[in-house]
Amino acid sequence: xYQYSLAWYAKLFDHAILNAKQSADLxxxxxxxIDFFTYSLYKNICRSLFEKDxxxxxxxxxxTIFGYKGELDHAEYRxxxxxxxxxxxxxxxxxxDWVSGKSxxxxxxxxxLSAFAGGVEVPSEKEGGAAPExxxxxxxxxxxxxxxxxxxxxxxxxxxxxxxxxxxxxxxETGSTDTDSVAPTESFASCFSRDPNAWxxxxxxxxxxxESLPPPWNxxxxxxxxMLVLRCIRPDKLTRAVQIYVEKSMGREFIEPPAFDLExxxxxxxxxxxxxxxxxxxSDPMNVLLKYATTRGIGMDSLSLGQGQGAKAEQLIESASxxxxxxxxQNCHLAVSWMTTLERICEAFVTDATPxxxxxxxxxxxxxxxxxxxxxxxxxxxxxxxxxxxxxxxxVTRMAxxx
Numbered sequence: 001x002y003q004y005s006l007a008w009y010a011k012l013f014d015h016a017i018l019n020a021k022q023s024a025d026l027x028x029x030x031x032x033x034i035d036f037f038t039y040s041l042y043k044n045i046c047r048s049l050f051e052k053d054x055x056x057x058x059x060x061x062x063x064t065i066f067g068y069k070g071e072l073d074h075a076e077y078r079x080x081x082x083x084x085x086x087x088x089x090x091x092x093x094x095x096x097d098w099v100s101g102k103s104x105x106x107x108x109x110x111x112x113l114s115a116f117a118g119g120v121e122v123p124s125e126k127e128g129g130a131a132p133e134x135x136x137x138x139x140x141x142x143x144x145x146x147x148x149x150x151x152x153x154x155x156x157x158x159x160x161x162x163x164x165x166x167x168x169x170x171x172x173e174t175g176s177t178d179t180d181s182v183a184p185t186e187s188f189a190s191c192f193s194r195d196p197n198a199w200x201x202x203x204x205x206x207x208x209x210x211e212s213l214p215p216p217w218n219x220x221x222x223x224x225x226x227m228l229v230l231r232c233i234r235p236d237k238l239t240r241a242v243q244i245y246v247e248k249s250m251g252r253e254f255i256e257p258p259a260f261d262l263e264x265x266x267x268x269x270x271x272x273x274x275x276x277x278x279x280x281x282x283s284d285p286m287n288v289l290l291k292y293a294t295t296r297g298i299g300m301d302s303l304s305l306g307q308g309q310g311a312k313a314e315q316l317i318e319s320a321s322x323x324x325x326x327x328x329x330q331n332c333h334l335a336v337s338w339m340t341t342l343e344r345i346c347e348a349f350v351t352d353a354t355p356x357x358x359x360x361x362x363x364x365x366x367x368x369x370x371x372x373x374x375x376x377x378x379x380x381x382x383x384x385x386x387x388x389x390x391x392x393x394x395x396v397t398r399m400a401x402x403x
Contacts, residue, residue, distance in 0.1 A: 002048065002049070012041060013037060015040065016033060016036045016037035016040055017033065020032045020036035021036070038061070039253060041061075042057070042058065042061060042254055043257070043258055044268070045057060046257040047265060048278060050278075050280065054257050055239070055242065055243060055246070055255065058246045058250065058254045058255060059242050059245070059246055061250070061254070062245070062249055062250050062254070066249070072224065073113075073114075073115070076113055076225060076228060079109070079110065079113065080224075083106045083109070083231065084106060084109030084112070086109070088105060088108035088109060089108075091104065091105045091108060095192065095193040096197075099196070099203075099233075103232050103233065104189075106232045107188060107189045107232045108189045110188055110228055110229075111187035111188045111189040111190070113228075115220075116184075116187060116225075116228075117187050118185055118186040118187045118190070184216050184217065184220055188217070188229070191214075191217070195214075199213075199214060199233060202230075202234065203233055203234060207237070208230060208233065209237050210244075223244075223245055226241075227241045227245060243255050262288060262289075263292075266361075271321075271349070271356045271357065271358050271359070271360045272346070272349035272355065272356065274361075274362040274364055275361065275362070275364070276332075276363075276365070276366060277363070277364070278366065278368060279365055279367050280367075285365065286302065286330070289326075289328060289363060293326055298325065298326055298361075299323075299325040300325060300326040301328070302327070302328035303316055305329055305330065305332055305334055305338065306334050307335075309335065309338075310335065310338040310341060313327075313329055313342075314341070317345060320360055321356035321360045322356075322357060324357035324358070325359070325360065326360070326362075327360075327363065328363040328365070329363070329364050329365070330365045331365060331366065331367075332364050332365065333366045333367045333368075346362075
């Protein structure tokens with residue numbers, strides 16, 4: 001039932017053109033239009049979404065925008081959604097007991113992405129350990145690194161090997177090198193396998209989405225890429241990480257949807273655009289509609305749809321569209337076969353030579369249903385009731401009265 005017509009979208013765009021901040025500078029004007037329309041689209045669509053779907057829409061909107069700008073890698077976006085596909089070698093060689101087989105497999109898949117592939121693959125102990133040394137030779141190799149600056153300072157980096165590990169000693173005239181600013185030289189899976197304990201704090205944390213990753217990953221990864229790591233280690237906290245990402249990249253207003261306002265929703269409607277209340281269990285917008293119709297001095301007729309009620313509904317719509325009244329058709333999900341007729345009636349509002357009275361409004365209520373035909377909802381501006389907050393308030397009030 002989450003469907004929106006092109007006419008509704010075009011009307012929203014026209015509203016942005018008229019109400020966005022004016023400017024003689026073209027760049028400033030375009031920026032104002034984009035910002036205004038983006039939030040207007042979010043705000044209007046959120047009216048029709050259930051609470052559980054609003055954050056997902058915010059994240060989809062952010063992914064679409066940054067993907068279009070080229071700031072988001074599509075392969076990384078797909079990995080966040082799916083966790084990658086296919087089996088990998090060494091998938092059964094889990095490096096520690098606190099990582100599940102599914103998480104380790106996703107780490108191996110994550111290492112296929114360019115940002116996590118690293119420069120040089122470092123073999124783990126299971127793959128043979130450190131490279132063998134030549135007899136009598138305790139030095140592996142020497143590396144000369146040139147640092148170009150205004151004074152042309154030269155830095156010599158000497159890499160020495162011992163029997164158990166390789167120790168890197170770097171000396172410069174300006175001080176020691178910050179290891180957290182160095183790009184990864186091995187894949188993510190190889191780095192994790194070499195020292196799983198370095199990542200244990202992320203796994204054990206109550207808020208792993210805010211924990212710093214071991215170097216050099218903490219500085220080399222973007223906030224979005226860090227969510228991919230979190231998916232592998234603590235997928236249960238991914239929802240909170242997505243919320244933080246949307247807030248930082250789009251703004252706090254995109255994670256705090258505005259409360260449902262019937263006055264605002266009515267202002268966005270017209271006599272040729274029906275409004276649909278998508279219901280949730282325990283919700284009933286009739287009392288709110290009756291009070292609102294009374295405050296506006298408008299007559300309102302209602303009918304609960306069901307078997308044999310189609311003809312009565314057509315008569316109500318015909319008389320109300322002529323006299324400028326409101327009609328509420330309840331439980332549209334129980335009259336799916338009549339929805340094609342309703343679609344024809346709504347199309348006639350636009351195509352007929354004589355349009356409906358300007359005060360006429362057609363309100364519909366329906367539970368979510370896959371049987372609800374898309375052709376019947378395509379011309380509708382879908383609205384959702386503020387049932388969650390109201391239901392919570394009712395429960396709290398009822399509990400207080402009982403106490």
